[in-house]
């Protein structure tokens with residue numbers, strides 16, 4: 001009997017190692033093994049500061065940023081408040097958005113999987129030349145290496161949204177892994193542009209329904225799309241432009257990518273074609289009538305009040 005258990009004890013870790021090695025973003029890992037992977041792969045190494053605890057427990061997003069041990073904030077200083085928010089904030093289902101209202105003749109262009117050193121600046125040039133603002137859903141691991149491009153997106157007036165850290169399918173992740181993916185990505189964006197995104201697009205548009213409460217609790221809206229440009233597959237700019245322009249409807253959210261040069265060449269034709277059909281091109285935030293970012297200005301003043309140990313001042317009543 002004891003020998004049997006010993007054998008299982010040896011076989012189980014070996015099985016896990018194998019599963020981890022062959023795991024791909026689209027793969028479904030057997031249920032019993034993922035919990036162990038989570039514990040090993042996503043251990044937090046930084047203790048939360050008392051600022052972050054005060055802030056998050058008081059519902060203050062972005063608290064904890066003032067601490068940073070008096071120096072330059074580390075990425076962990078941004079990640080930890082986000083991670084704690086998932087536990088402190090009562091679960092709110094994230095809104096799933098496929099398109100905007102049909103009342104206005106507006107279309108939103110969205111670019112996934114960047115930033116790209118080669119293509120993103122070219123896309124920004126085209127957009128600036130045509131005076132168009134759009135929405136970028138960026139990957140954290142790329143944004144961390146190219147913070148200057150995140151700044152350029154923001155400086156161009158575009159929305160910067162969250163597309164996960166490493167582009168896994170959320171269907172094959174545990175909650176803590178999804179949380180790690182989105183919190184680390186928001187941290188990179190926040191450090192680069194000083195704003196916390198609330199627009200989130202899961203890789204491949206895939207996620208289990210249960211992920212909506214986690215993402216909602218973290219303050220996100222889940223933005224999907226109603227028109228796929230098929231630019232990941234198309235061979236010519238003309239085909240991409242034709243696909244987008246012919247399928248656009250009032251309120252359409254269009255899926256594009258800033259990782260392929262064929263998309264860069266299609267973009268002027270898309271813009272001209274949509275405008276010829278009378279469409280106005282707007283960022284997702286504008287189409288939805290909301291900010292692309294969490295309001296943190298008010299939170300900062302509340303943090304100051306907490307620092308002095310005084311209760312928050314009551315707002316002045318209207319005369």
Ligand SMILES: [Zn+2]
Nearest residue numbers: 112113203204
């Ligand atoms: Zn993607």
